[in-house]
Amino acid sequence: MSVDKETVAKIASLARIKMTDEELERMAPELNGILNWVEQLGEVDTSNIEPMTAVIPNTLRLRADEVNADPKTGGDRRDDILANAPAAEHGFFGVPKVIE
Numbered sequence: 001m002s003v004d005k006e007t008v009a010k011i012a013s014l015a016r017i018k019m020t021d022e023e024l025e026r027m028a029p030e031l032n033g034i035l036n037w038v039e040q041l042g043e044v045d046t047s048n049i050e051p052m053t054a055v056i057p058n059t060l061r062l063r064a065d066e067v068n069a070d071p072k073t074g075g076d077r078r079d080d081i082l083a084n085a086p087a088a089e090h091g092f093f094g095v096p097k098v099i100e
Helices: 005-014 021-043 078-082
Strands: none
Touching: 005 021
């Protein structure tokens, strides 16, 4: 695909960018270079390459999933928390119905 001055002017118009004739002339070869580079990337054989999420291998540092790991902030405090609730139902906060 080749980009000429008129195409650059149309793109600039669609993007609401005001460009002079000199800027349009200078931008056309730059856009052609970018498009050629993208075409080169499309020619690379990537059929045997496995997709990856990062360039370097990352592993998440996970803590043990323990409910009562910390007695102050851990679990098993449901009754203490629900004691302050205006309405508790079946171990959960009771809220008013909002759908009519």
